Amino acid sequence: MNSKVLFTSLLLGIVIIGGCSGNNFESNGNASMDHSNMSEEEMMDMEGMEMEGDPEPVELKNSTGENELVLPPLLEPENEKGIVYNITAQKGTTEIFDGVQTATYGYNGSFLGPVIRLTEGDTIKLRTNNALSEATTFHWHGLDVQGAGDGGPHQLLQPGETKEVEFTVNQQASTLWFHPHPEGATAEQVYNGLAGLIYVEDENSKNLALPNEYGVNDFPLVFQDREFSNDKQLDYQAVLNEDGTLGDTLLINGTLNPKLTVRKEKIRLRLLNGSNAREYTFKLNTGDKFQQIGTDGGLLNKPTKLTEIILTTGERAEIVVDFSKYKPSEDIAIINENGAVLLPFKIDEQKSNSVDLPETLNNYAVTEEERNLPVTKKIELFGMGDMVTINGKKFDMNRIDFTQQQGETEIWELYNKPDMMGGMTHPFHIHGTQFKIVSIDGKEPPASLQGWKDTVAIQPKQTIKLAVKFNNKGVYMFHCHILEHEENGMMGQVEVK
Ligand code: C2O
Ligand code: CU
Ligand code: CU
Numbered sequence: 001m002n003s004k005v006l007f008t009s010l011l012l013g014i015v016i017i018g019g020c021s022g023n024n025f026e027s028n029g030n031a032s033m034d035h036s037n038m039s040e041e042e043m044m045d046m047e048g049m050e051m052e053g054d055p056e057p058v059e060l061k062n063s064t065g066e067n068e069l070v071l072p073p074l075l076e077p078e079n080e081k082g083i084v085y086n087i088t089a090q091k092g093t094t095e096i097f098d099g100v101q102t103a104t105y106g107y108n109g110s111f112l113g114p115v116i117r118l119t120e121g122d123t124i125k126l127r128t129n130n131a132l133s134e135a136t137t138f139h140w141h142g143l144d145v146q147g148a149g150d151g152g153p154h155q156l157l158q159p160g161e162t163k164e165v166e167f168t169v170n171q172q173a174s175t176l177w178f179h180p181h182p183e184g185a186t187a188e189q190v191y192n193g194l195a196g197l198i199y200v201e202d203e204n205s206k207n208l209a210l211p212n213e214y215g216v217n218d219f220p221l222v223f224q225d226r227e228f229s230n231d232k233q234l235d236y237q238a239v240l241n242e243d244g245t246l247g248d249t250l251l252i253n254g255t256l257n258p259k260l261t262v263r264k265e266k267i268r269l270r271l272l273n274g275s276n277a278r279e280y281t282f283k284l285n286t287g288d289k290f291q292q293i294g295t296d297g298g299l300l301n302k303p304t305k306l307t308e309i310i311l312t313t314g315e316r317a318e319i320v321v322d323f324s325k326y327k328p329s330e331d332i333a334i335i336n337e338n339g340a341v342l343l344p345f346k347i348d349e350q351k352s353n354s355v356d357l358p359e360t361l362n363n364y365a366v367t368e369e370e371r372n373l374p375v376t377k378k379i380e381l382f383g384m385g386d387m388v389t390i391n392g393k394k395f396d397m398n399r400i401d402f403t404q405q406q407g408e409t410e411i412w413e414l415y416n417k418p419d420m421m422g423g424m425t426h427p428f429h430i431h432g433t434q435f436k437i438v439s440i441d442g443k444e445p446p447a448s449l450q451g452w453k454d455t456v457a458i459q460p461k462q463t464i465k466l467a468v469k470f471n472n473k474g475v476y477m478f479h480c481h482i483l484e485h486e487e488n489g490m491m492g493q494v495e496v497k
Pocket of ligand 3: 388425426482
């Protein structure tokens with residue numbers, strides 16, 4: 001849908017540029033279809049459009065299912081008592097394609113990162129090390145942590161540097177993630193492979209009868225699209241698109257052409273859209289329903305039946321698919337909105353007792369008081385490509401855009417202002433908090449969004465109200481999670497005092 005808007009916008013743009021005379025495009029010498037002023041990239045975009053006439057600029061290829069899905073390792077603490085985790089950003093090479101070494105980045109390994117498992121109430125120390133030859137940061141996306149430890153662009157680690165963050169885990173069971181955030185290099189470092197997962201558990205989640213055996217009936221799925229060069233390398237600068245870099249090749253947990261072998265039981269899938277820009281609509285190829293049990297920052301109040309779920313970049317969702325009703329011979333797969341096969345399943349004969357999901361999972365609510373609070377912060381998202389802004393401004397590390405009191409709930413009103421070409425969906429993210437969506441265009445959000453969130457997709461012309469509270473102090477970023485938009489300045493800062 002994102003891409004449809006983009007396509008229409010491009011087309012409209014060309015019609016306007018090509019069809020009007022005496023308009024202000026004339027003065028830039030851009031008024032005709034003369035291609036001499038266009039970059040190679042722009043020309044390639046146009047050729048693609050003329051040749052294919054397809055609304056999807058970069059289609060994903062089907063997964064052939066020839067490789068079993070790789071599971072990220074679970075990170076064990078260095079020291080049980082102090083609970084210290086060591087995390088090193090490093091370079092390496094990875095055999096993504098058979099017999100070929102691809103240069104990649106990873107945490108504690110050559111590609112992507114481990115899963116860090118935290119329990120509410122624990123005081124933990126994250127010891128971060130930069131073994132790259134460039135500066136980086138360690139950002140904990142979705143974690144409720146003080147600003148100084150959040151890993152935003154202010155907390156740079158130079159090559160060889162080590163920093164420690166200590167905090168007490170003070171939030172609900174959820175699936176969070178971590179990735180770099182250095183100004184100007186976030187998109188490229190993530191693209192090269194810097195991304196890992198954080199699982200938070202709490203008393204409630206430990207007592208619920210939910211599938212929770214890692215790699216048995218509880219799987220992380222990190223979705224990332226990439227464009228590989230002819231020699232199977234990642235060359236971010238060559239494929240960079242100012243409006244969001246897309247690739248034709250999907251990797252899940254870094255696995256090319258993945259398949260997942262599952263038993264005939266209820267399987268929990270923790271979905272993370274870890275792509276730079278691509279939005280996914282996840283469905284089963286059978287059209288069957290599955291159940292959503294969690295949002296970005298917590299469990300839903302009750303399992304919610306869906307036939308599809310959309311995730312924009314940075315967003316997570318936990319779903320449960322009931323494989324007990326399928327035969328091993330059946331072809332079951334997760335597909336996207338265009339039918340591209342993202343993850344085929346192989347169903348094992350082995351049956352295990354599959355229990356019913358609990359009816360109640362959480363006690364999330366938007367209170368009457370929150371509903372009645374006045375809007376105290378307004379955020380206007382606008383533009384495309386490198387013209388993106390928030391409230392008409394581009395990111396400035398030396399400018400604080402908002403202040404808010406620690407522990408106080410404020411209503412942030414987001415508005416996605418369309419441009420003459422329509423505009424596009426922006427995934428809006430706030431650091432250091434989990435917020436509640438109070439309303440979307442004045443209406444209650446769908447069941448699927450009635451839970452803790454740190455990233456919300458906002459479509460052109462939409463107005464979204466959020467109830468935002470920070471439990472810690474410090475400076476936090478808020479931004480569009482299309483990483484190229486963030487790099488282009490679609491980011492601001494809130495200081496919590
Ligand atoms: Cu995923 Cu500024 O973060
Ligand atoms: Cu974040
Ligand atoms: Cu954006």
